Amino acid sequence: MNITDIPLEITTTKSSKINQVDFENLSFGMHNSDHMMYCDYADGKWQTPKIVPYGPMEFEPSAKVFHYGQAVFEGMKAFKDDEGRVWLFRPDQNFERINTSSKRLAIPEFPKDIFFTSLKKLLEIDQNWIKKGEGNSLYIRPFVIATENGVSASESSQYRFMIITCPSQAYYNKPIKVIFAQEFSRAADGGVGYAKAAGNYAAQFYPTQLAKAKGLDQIIWTDASSHEYLEEAGTMNIFFRIGDKLLTAPTNDRILDGVTRKSIIQLAKDHNIDITVDKVSVKEIVNAAKNGELKEIFGTGTAATVVRIEGFEHDGVYHELPNLESSYGSFFKTTLQDIQYNRAEDKHGWTMQAF
Numbered sequence: 001m002n003i004t005d006i007p008l009e010i011t012t013t014k015s016s017k018i019n020q021v022d023f024e025n026l027s028f029g030m031h032n033s034d035h036m037m038y039c040d041y042a043d044g045k046w047q048t049p050k051i052v053p054y055g056p057m058e059f060e061p062s063a064k065v066f067h068y069g070q071a072v073f074e075g076m077k078a079f080k081d082d083e084g085r086v087w088l089f090r091p092d093q094n095f096e097r098i099n100t101s102s103k104r105l106a107i108p109e110f111p112k113d114i115f116f117t118s119l120k121k122l123l124e125i126d127q128n129w130i131k132k133g134e135g136n137s138l139y140i141r142p143f144v145i146a147t148e149n150g151v152s153a154s155e156s157s158q159y160r161f162m163i164i165t166c167p168s169q170a171y172y173n174k175p176i177k178v179i180f181a182q183e184f185s186r187a188a189d190g191g192v193g194y195a196k197a198a199g200n201y202a203a204q205f206y207p208t209q210l211a212k213a214k215g216l217d218q219i220i221w222t223d224a225s226s227h228e229y230l231e232e233a234g235t236m237n238i239f240f241r242i243g244d245k246l247l248t249a250p251t252n253d254r255i256l257d258g259v260t261r262k263s264i265i266q267l268a269k270d271h272n273i274d275i276t277v278d279k280v281s282v283k284e285i286v287n288a289a290k291n292g293e294l295k296e297i298f299g300t301g302t303a304a305t306v307v308r309i310e311g312f313e314h315d316g317v318y319h320e321l322p323n324l325e326s327s328y329g330s331f332f333k334t335t336l337q338d339i340q341y342n343r344a345e346d347k348h349g350w351t352m353q354a355f
């Protein structure tokens with residue numbers, strides 16, 4: 001189907017909230033743009049998508065999402081270039097991943113044409129919420145929830161697919177401190193770790209609270225069976241640099257196949273940076289920290305982009321990392337943002353113009 005053939009019902013707001021927002025001082029996810037998209041699944045098919053003013057929605061307390069967490073989500077960003085054109089970064093990857101996540105959670109897959117038609121329209125309607133300038137973007141949160149009423153523990157027959165957006169700047173405005181997980185686990189073999197299932201994030205909140213009580217910001221999860229291998233952080237994938245060699249864990253059914261992660265692996269190859277995608281052992285990293293060969297650790301994600309990790313705790317010992325003047329992390333952040341803001345050649349065809 002040609003994307004212009006998609007029926008889309010649009011109701012615009014009569015009172016924009018844009019003047020209530022201080023775009024110079026945004027706290028991540030705390031403001032929503034004026035509109036949102038939703039599309040219901042009923043009678044075995046996705047219904048007509050709607051764009052409506054952002055606002056509360058009514059669900060019955062027995063809706064399955066509240067009891068069984070049958071919900072998945074995505075994170076994407078739209079960037080405005082100096083000429084006012086709006087770009088999405090690898091949106092096909094997010095679209096495919098939400099359906100991969102949905103499949104694992106027994107949620108029906110969402111049609112590609114409805115996704116892109118309604119997303120582009122939503123961005124066009126809320127285009128004033130996308131600010132130009134380094135670090136500014138509109139964070140896009142597609143998600144799906146199970147809306148059938150009834151607390152029997154079985155998959156829903158009704159769903160709501162939604163897209164909300166939030167103007168955003170940096171997710172972390174300073175480097176972070178982490179702890180390597182030794183007690184709790186994020187994901188297990190055969191589980192849902194690779195999916196962006198809502199519950200994956202909820203399950204991290206309590207261990208993260210304990211880490212925060214120790215003055216640390218986030219956990220780097222290790223494999224659930226031995227806690228010997230480093231996998232991913234709470235909101236990001238993770239890279240380590242020993243000497244000039246970059247390391248990151250391979251994806252598997254416990255690790256999120258991050259779009260920023262895979263883009264950085266490609267950029268490393270493009271720039272002849274020695275990168276190994278293989279199991280990263282705690283022992284190797286702790287030893288490298290002790291003998292001074294561990295140069296940097298950084299996290300990568302859509303919300304976070306690239307964030308420096310200034311130190312980590314393991315076995316009760318805190319290891320501080322050097323703050324390099326020319327780090328791989330800052331090189332990748334700049335290189336990636338140059339592509340995202342349409343300032344550099346996009347030789348892999350990663351960006352898509354929204355309008």
Ligand code: COI
Binds near residue numbers: 201234
């Ligand atoms: C993203 O980076 O878009 C994510 O979904 C991580 C989220 C927990 C903020």
